[in-house]
Amino acid sequence: GELDSEGYLKITDRKKEIxxxxxxxxxxxxxxxxxxxxxxxxxxxxxxxxxxxxMAALIYPDYESLGRLAKAEGxxxxxxxxxxxxxxIRAILRKExxxxxxxxxxxxxxxxxxxxxxxxxxxxxxxTPTLKLKRRVIRKKYESLINSLFES
Numbered sequence: 723g724e725l726d727s728e729g730y731l732k733i734t735d736r737k738k739e740i741x742x743x744x745x746x747x748x749x750x751x752x753x754x755x756x757x758x759x760x761x762x763x764x765x766x767x768x769x770x771x772x773x774x775x776x777m778a779a780l781i782y783p784d785y786e787s788l789g790r791l792a793k794a795e796g797x798x799x800x801x802x803x804x805x806x807x808x809x810x811i812r813a814i815l816r817k818e819x820x821x822x823x824x825x826x827x828x829x830x831x832x833x834x835x836x837x838x839x840x841x842x843x844x845x846x847x848x849x850t851p852t853l854k855l856k857r858r859v860i861r862k863k864y865e866s867l868i869n870s871l872f873e874s
Contacts, residue, residue: 739857741771747829749777754823754830761818762787766842768860769832770868776833778871780864782841783815806837834871838864 725731741749751769758767758779766782785802788811792799799805815835823831842848848860861868 741769741777742773743771743777743829744773744775745829749830754826754832755779757822757826758819758832761822763791763815763818766838768842768855768857770861770871774872777830778834778836778868779819779832780838780860780867781815781819781835782838783811788814802839806839812837836864836867836871 739751741751743749749769749771754769754777755767758764758781763784764781765784768780769777770780771777783802783805785805788805789800791797791814792805792808792811795810797808797810799808799811805811815837819832819835840846842855842860844851844853846863848856848863850856
């Protein structure tokens with residue numbers, strides 16, 4: 723948490739969800755994730771970066787909005803899989819991520835991201851009944867994808 727100018731405590735995240743980077747910096751992922759979700763193109767975001775030099779994210783885009791954008795811009799991408807592979811779509815999301823996180827500390831900003839084609843839900847055990855992220859389950863389920871974000 724942090725104290726505001728009037729001395730009130732503002733809770734920023736749950737202690738057990740704090741990401742500790744390899745340089746010792748502690749990052750509360752929820753403020754950044756919540757900011758990313760304000761984008762019309764991002765439905766879900768999960769920051770990762772435990773014991774790493776930088777932060778990365780798993781992004782589940784709003785494929786409906788991206789589909790409309792792709793169609794308007796003449797991009798041939800009509801499925802979540804084809805959109806996730808599209809360099810043009812990735813460039814749009816990169817710009818969106820950079821713009822939304824510019825006010826965060828440099829070490830809190832997303833350096834790399836991967837697009838998910840499957841929504842995080844209770845049914846696939848990635849969300850709790852109160853719709854909180856099950857970070858441990860997500861890390862295990864997407865372990866190879868996460869590892870690829872941190873390869874040189």
